[in-house]
Amino acid sequence: MDTADAPEGELKVSAPHRxxxxxxLDKWSLSILNELCERPCRFNDLRRCIPAVTQKSLTATLxxxxxxxxxxxxxxxxxxxxxxxxxxxxxKTLRHPxxxxxxxxxxxxxxxxxxxxxxxxxxx
Amino acid sequence: MDTADAPEGELKVSAPHRxxxxxxLDKWSLSILNELCERPCRFNDLRRCIPAVTQKSLTATLxxxxxxxxxxxxxxxxxxxxxxxxxxxxxKTLRHPxxxxxxxxxxxxxxxxxxxxxxxxxxx
DNA sequence: CTGTATCCCACGCGATACTG
DNA sequence: CAGTATCGCGTGGGATACAG
Numbered sequence: 208m209d210t211a212d213a214p215e216g217e218l219k220v221s222a223p224h225r226x227x228x229x230x231x232l233d234k235w236s237l238s239i240l241n242e243l244c245e246r247p248c249r250f251n252d253l254r255r256c257i258p259a260v261t262q263k264s265l266t267a268t269l270x271x272x273x274x275x276x277x278x279x280x281x282x283x284x285x286x287x288x289x290x291x292x293x294x295x296x297x298x299k300t301l302r303h304p305x306x307x308x309x310x311x312x313x314x315x316x317x318x319x320x321x322x323x324x325x326x327x328x329x330x331x
Numbered sequence: 332m333d334t335a336d337a338p339e340g341e342l343k344v345s346a347p348h349r350x351x352x353x354x355x356l357d358k359w360s361l362s363i364l365n366e367l368c369e370r371p372c373r374f375n376d377l378r379r380c381i382p383a384v385t386q387k388s389l390t391a392t393l394x395x396x397x398x399x400x401x402x403x404x405x406x407x408x409x410x411x412x413x414x415x416x417x418x419x420x421x422x423k424t425l426r427h428p429x430x431x432x433x434x435x436x437x438x439x440x441x442x443x444x445x446x447x448x449x450x451x452x453x454x455x
Numbered sequence: 456c457t458g459t460a461t462c463c464c465a466c467g468c469g470a471t472a473c474t475g
Numbered sequence: 476c477a478g479t480a481t482c483g484c485g486t487g488g489g490a491t492a493c494a495g
Contacts, residue, residue: 220361224436237344250457261489276446288457297442304435311428312348318421322400374477385469412477
């Protein structure tokens with residue numbers, strides 16, 4: 208009843224929300240979140256689990272997530288340097304929305320690909 | 332096991348999914364979706380409802396959403412040109428995931444802003 | 456092992472002007 | 476009214492090299 212034809216217009220997307228989503232749903236965040244939800248990971252663990260990411264992007268994304276309180280950076284030992292990244296309680300709350308989103312993507316991908324083909328054929 | 336959450340590792344984020352989310356959660360799509368979920372809109376209606384968007388970006392976003400089968404472009408009359416944009420059934424299915432996401436953002440925004448302040452102070 | 460530092464390019468997006 | 480056409484800029488992100 209709430210999803211079909213509920214009172215519309217409940218959610219306006221404000222600039223701060225937009226910015227937050229950009230920081231938290233960017234190119235690599237979802238993959239990182241996915242890994243850290245299963246277990247704490249070292250930096251190079253993440254690199255192995257997400258082979259396509261570069262050092263630079265991984266560092267940047269982790270910093271951004273850390274700044275937003277989504278992940279936690281834990282220094283394990285200083286010589287040689289060892290660092291572990293963990294999901295925070297706040298980070299865990301992000302899992303459900305993301306799952307719903309990915310579920311949607313998985314469910315409707317075929318339909319979307321059909322739409323794309325139709326569009327690409329029609330508009331030439 | 333615990334609070335009715337799914338077994339881990341259910342959702343790997345693949346490249347096609349990533350691309351889809353980029354096309355559907357980009358800077359202006361959520362605002363457009365929001366408007367079109369309430370009523371069909373003409374091009375300039377949307378410009379009025381979303382004052383910050385430029386013509387170019389609005390056109391580009393609408394085309395992208397149309398290609399993915401999220402919105403529908405309806406030619407109302409040809410002279411003078413009149414066009415109406417409508418949400419599709421597929422587009423409506425996107426509303427729930429997006430609402431969950433925006434709900435999350437609204438709920439946790441205070442906590443996130445605290446995290447940011449702490450981070451910005453600690454790391455200088 | 457865990458990062459920084461550069462360089463560089465693609466592209467998302469804004470600004471502005473023009474068109475059927 | 477509903478777009479296209481151009482130009483330009485900021486920045487996300489890859490490649491590579493270096494550092495504590």
